[in-house]
Amino acid sequence: MSITLISKEGAQFLVSKPVADRIGVVRDCAYGADFWLGYAVATDDSMGITLANVTSSILSKILVWCEHYKDMEPLVDGDSNMEFPEWDMAYIGHDMNQILFVLEAADYLHIPGLLLLACKGIADVLDGRNPRGICDLLGIVMDFSHRQEVDMDKENGYWRWFLHPT
């Protein structure tokens, strides 16, 4: 049995059952009733499931991950020092906007493994950046008053380096 997923733009993606099982929302839509009621709601394959908050490019990227993990179990919970597989880190990349879109979509679609991977990706991108770099990356507006800047300067002198990096 295969399921048709419809993205925000209306593009259709045909996925098989093991791939669709990785997406929590789709699994509940298509097979959840099978478990609880004894019969499947989505018996008509041509109907499709509309995912209104996910664009085509992000959905195709997410389906690559689901395709890769259709046979094996992804990392869902564990130690923070545990390394993700190399394929995962290459998949998530270092593009912040892309990772944020994947994170948002993974939260919406209930994919815990991909959510953790996206969080790890963001933490890796933020690793080793100074405050101004983080602000540029995430679009944060600095709203410290002059008094607070002086306080922070007194605290550990970090602000001085931040304003005049040598």
Add this chain to the structure above:
Amino acid sequence: SAQKRGRKRKCPTPSSDLPEAQQATRPKKRKLTRVIKWLEETPTDIMLEIMFYMKPIDILNLSYTSKSIRASLAAPEAKHIWVQARMNVPGLPPLPPDMSEWVYAAFVFQELCQVCYLLCKSQDWN
């Protein structure tokens, strides 16, 4: 001396007449600015999950980005974030009792001289 023109606006109750406690609680005027509150807009569980993988220096850098993030990370409720961040660095000595998490992270991880407050690239612990 130039004489002031116009009628001087009178304060209905002079501040000197008010009791001290009331003076302290009088709200101050603040400039309203629109701020993108990234931390507030992101769900808390996702934010905690991101910080779960971060090192103390990254959380310290994050706290220098905006007021709201700084207030959230400096709060006593955020101690578990710092504790988890310390656990992400293998072999780090435990927190000394006379230092706060904030100061400890700055002391150990900032490449900054504690005497002249200048950036030092090389750290010679010996």
